[in-house]
Amino acid sequence: MTKPVTGVLFDVDGTLVDSVYLHAVAWWHAFRQFGHDVETARIHRAIGMGSDKILDHLLGPDHDTAEDDALRAAHSSLYAVHWTALRPLAGARALLYTCAARGLRNVLATSASRPELEALLRCLDADSVISTVTSADDASESKPAPDIVEVALRRSGLSAEEVVFVGDSIWDVKAAGALSIPCIGLTTGGVSIAELLDHGAAAVYEDPQDLLDNLDEALTTAFRVALTTG
Template sequence: MTRLRGVLFDVDGTLVDSTYFHTLAWWYGFRRLGHDVRMNEIHRLVGMGGQKIVERLLGPGRDSSQDTQILDTHGAVFSTFWPHLRPFDGARGLLERCKAQGLTVVLASSARQQDLEVLRSVIGADGLIDAATSSADAEESKPAPDILIAALEAGGLEASEVLFVGDAVWDVQAAAALDIPTVGLASGGYSEAELRDAGAVEVFPAPRELLEGFEESVIGRRLSD
């Protein structure tokens, strides 16, 4: 097995407790244009790119001229939640532990650039990461692997040298397309069973539990190989 050189991290729902803020922001976006979409349906798609969320929930027969307004409303409403964003307990410590082990740390986020800057500040991550991506770095969003390809390039890494940490089934599917093992975190609202069914090699409740079990986790085991 190739030596572990880096860890890619999703951000929303993985390091920052933001999934339900995104759900509510999407709900407002749909409601503004007269679409009554249930929040649980929205939540199941958070982690995909915005255009894919709109397409999945409204279908091919929708008035696609509304798409931009829905996307813009989501972005505007989500920005009102910026002051309320908090990192998950253990998120910064997990990044610190990876850096202390000599690993290259890349935030493989598909957030908008302005959101990513806020998320990085919330975590206090700038001194702990080697690179980060935003939606501008990917032509197609998850579950397509484009953002992970961009993250690998940004970190100077190969797929065989990394693990991915994410919270959504879309994260697991995107990583699987590149044969990258995923450590799942249930902090974004997907259950352990769902993440394992999608192909996650391990699942922890949240960053704190992964940090506490670091040595026994697949990350720790790969480091000791």
């Protein structure tokens, strides 16, 4: 029997913080440093995967992996330049505080590395209303594998039947769907409403503010989806 929604799992990059395109540019420069000409549009569509997946996805599973660690380090260094400029997306902080005020537990489940996550947390400045935080360092595989979501559930003490996931990429939708968790999509990562819905999002909103303005509707829709699929 499906339980009422008592927790919200949030992706962070592109969902709560405006960082997707900074990641895309950082990866583009990193690839160029190592002689790979990868179109920014392809990189953008892969953002949301962890660094353990993105290189195979963009360079092919048969690429020479000898430079993978150096490539990832280059991306991290290039992205770190922008950490002080990171900003929460419209309504992100208010959404977290409102969810907490309603008795919902806010859980962050992100493919960001721990150092990146710390920068994102400083940007959000909402530690008092975040109950559980996980990063790529806590899981053996990143999104679209559900590992990080499983870790988030285990650490928070919540079950898949009582949570919704909020994310901005198809990788978020896939990771949540692997555990039959309804996913609310946001278009803040540059993915269209149609594509998020096509990959299984229960509902899609423009940004955290739009979700906040329609929170009752969103949770009702997610709960209805959970009842249908549970």
